[in-house]
Amino acid sequence: MYIYDVKKGRYEDRSSFIHSLDPRVKLYSLIADILMCIFAKNFLLLIIPFVILCLNIYLSQVNVTSYLRSLKGITIILVIGFLFNLLIVPFKSALLLLLKLYIMAFLCVILVKTTTTRDLLRGMKKGFGMKEEMAMSMTVALIFLPVLGNEMNMIRVAQAARGADITEGSFAARIKNSISIIIPLFRKTINKAEKMADAMDIRCYDSAEAHTEIDKLQMDSADRIYLIIMIAFLILMTAMFILL
Numbered sequence: 214m215y216i217y218d219v220k221k222g223r224y225e226d227r228s229s230f231i232h233s234l235d236p237r238v239k240l241y242s243l244i245a246d247i248l249m250c251i252f253a254k255n256f257l258l259l260i261i262p263f264v265i266l267c268l269n270i271y272l273s274q275v276n277v278t279s280y281l282r283s284l285k286g287i288t289i290i291l292v293i294g295f296l297f298n299l300l301i302v303p304f305k306s307a308l309l310l311l312l313k314l315y316i317m318a319f320l321c322v323i324l325v326k327t328t329t330t331r332d333l334l335r336g337m338k339k340g341f342g343m344k345e346e347m348a349m350s351m352t353v354a355l356i357f358l359p360v361l362g363n364e365m366n367m368i369r370v371a372q373a374a375r376g377a378d379i380t381e382g383s384f385a386a387r388i389k390n391s392i393s394i395i396i397p398l399f400r401k402t403i404n405k406a407e408k409m410a411d412a413m414d415i416r417c418y419d420s421a422e423a424h425t426e427i428d429k430l431q432m433d434s435a436d437r438i439y440l441i442i443m444i445a446f447l448i449l450m451t452a453m454f455i456l457l
Contacts, residue, residue: 224329229274231327235436236336239324242440245447246320250313252454256305259312261450265443266316266323273327283322284315291315339430353409361402368397 226232231239246262253259270277291314298307328336330352338348372393432440 231273236332237340249450
């Protein structure tokens with residue numbers, strides 16, 4: 214019986230250079246990396262974002278296998294898309310697109326694994342001027358994901374003990390058994406949302422009020438140097454995209 218790993222894609226605490234970066238710098242750098250992947254018209258230009266990816270993996274001090282486990286689902290989707298893409302474009306073009314998307318996905322996983330949910334949302338709020346309501350909604354959504362994954366595990370184990378295992382039987386049987394998991398999970402989700410709403414009301418939370426912070430986000434020299442390097446790479450890629 215398959216058990217969903219709730220640790221996939223979650224923050225991993227390390228004392229690394231990437232972990233210590235300002236979340237705004239990480240978000241800006243991610244956008245720059247994605248743009249570089251888009252501007253890579255051939256495999257030669259794709260070397261630059263690939264080297265940046267390898268450096269980020271090394272500087273994050275997170276095991277590569279941990280990243281690969283988190284990318285397992287998206288890898289399957291990308292490979293299927295690659296096979297379908299072969300029907301309409303040449304092999305090299307399909308492979309180039311596959312590598313671009315994989316590098317983008319890998320960079321996103323690095324961001325999630327090296328940045329806490331709180332810092333990630335603070336970076337979005339301060340770096341992009343996100344409103345308090347949207348920031349709170351995204352924070353709750355990100356916090357809920359591992360919680361719901363854990364709840365789904367418990368429901369799946371309980372239903373499998375009763376004979377409703379979604380990993381066994383015919384396709385129709387699996388669909389039928391999935392209902393026995395989806396309905397209880399939906400009910401638990403509603404209950405948890407109601408409890409959270411009550412807790413926020415008790416604490417007199419009001420998104421319209423100005424919220425203070427104990428530790429404010431501040432960029433140091435390392436953040437600025439890293440961001441300048443990423444911008445320089447982006448300018449280089451843009452120039453090569455235009456000239457080549």
